[in-house]
Amino acid sequence: MNVTYRSKVTLIRAALLAGVLVTIEFLARSGMVPSTELVPLTEMVEAIWTLFASGTIVPHLTGTASRVGIAFGAAIATGIPIGWGLWRNNTLWRILNPYLIVLYAMPIFVFYPLLIILLGLGSLPIIVIAYVMSITAIVISTASGLAKVPDIFFDVSRSLRLTTFQSVTRVQLPAAVPYLFTGLKLGFIYAFIGVIASEFILANSGLGYFVSLSYQRWETDLMYAAIILIITLAVLVNGVLVRVEEFLYERSARQ
């Protein structure tokens, strides 16, 4: 990709985004859409500023962040060992492979109401849902990532007489890093989506809860402010993760 082509792409994309933003501003300013349903962008930005200046949004932001952090952290800590164990046990892996592929596309979120009944309203059912959504992707990509590593890598670690621990940390995991990272990226996205959706449906704090509360109270400007915050967080984090992922795949392709 040459520089002029790339700047052309960036330019057109910026123009399209600007077009969307101007349309929103116009629809709201002209009164074609009532102010209870859409507010001008300038007011959305103002509302974001107010939310931070007054500190209203801070407990929701930290609530969401800590739930995502706990769920994602637990999913990494358990998902990678489970994925590794599945890959080691060829029989179990072959038996479970179709189930994992199907599980990956199952609507795990529908268990949220049941979890609320079992665990009570609060952070716990939210973390559990986000954890299950997150770990599925991590387990699959760990196991299938390790299985994609060419057999020669393992022959070498055997002929070097590495211990199991050395073989795992020095050969197996580094060789599978790009695939592992794809799993971590998806795992993070699912943890985030799971937390926001749970908060949105039924919770007592968090960014998702704040959107749903503002909707019910007809506080449209605050609702859009929180939506913009969620979108910005998702796009920024995902952008970073995609860049790192591309870098890892390119690096492993060069080697």
Add this chain to the structure above:
Amino acid sequence: MSRYESAILPGRWSLDRYNAGRLLVPVVVVLIWVGLSRSIGADFLPGPGQTLGVIVEGFTTGQLLPNTVATLEAAVYAFAFAVLTGLPVGVILGLNRLGFDLFEPPIVSMYAIPKLTFYPIFLFVFGIGMSTKVFYAGGSAFFPMALLTMRAVQSIDSTYMNLGRSLKLSRYQLFRHIIFPTTIVQLVVALRLTFSSMFVSLVVAELFVSRAGLGNILQLAMGVYNVEQIMAVTVILTVVAFVVNVTLYGAQRLLERHWNMTADEMKL
């Protein structure tokens, strides 16, 4: 060949130890369910027999049947909407390099955004009802459909495309004889992930605000802590999603065997 490939390479079905193990998995799941229900207490977690009773009763006399029909009807429309918009957009953007470079990154980011946050906007525009659910769930599922299609089309070996062009194939012939057969396996994966994205969006939308559907029943049951009803609806939703998923996965495996290729599951 790595172990991954040997594990999933398609073959003829026979009752070897792997398939026997696969048949055992649902039995193990039901046994775990029974065990959990016994240890927690059936008042908090109804067991399989009790839940089946609630489902049968709900289908014959209660509210479950019309609401299941309402959800399935919305699911059919929303799935059709997602496929009929996502497939052509994906093919067009997959064939056009500028279009692909322009729209691929934003569609990938859409994947990371919890789309439920947009549902209130759909409620503003369409009000509460069937069309809202259909446009919201179909709209959410448009993105995986378009993304997976454009990636599949974009990765077609350029030799085939050049061959098609030098044979002066029409657009339809190009699609029918080159694009379709080379991407069919990935397209079936796309259909499966599109269905899954659509179905969860639909149920969650019903759970948030709706007047009918299984999500609506869940919401009402949640309000009065009717755990039997919640369990029944959760099981119905899981079974519907599982049946569609397994059917499409089976279709994928048959096609993989037919065309002797394997699809990458984690393309998103």
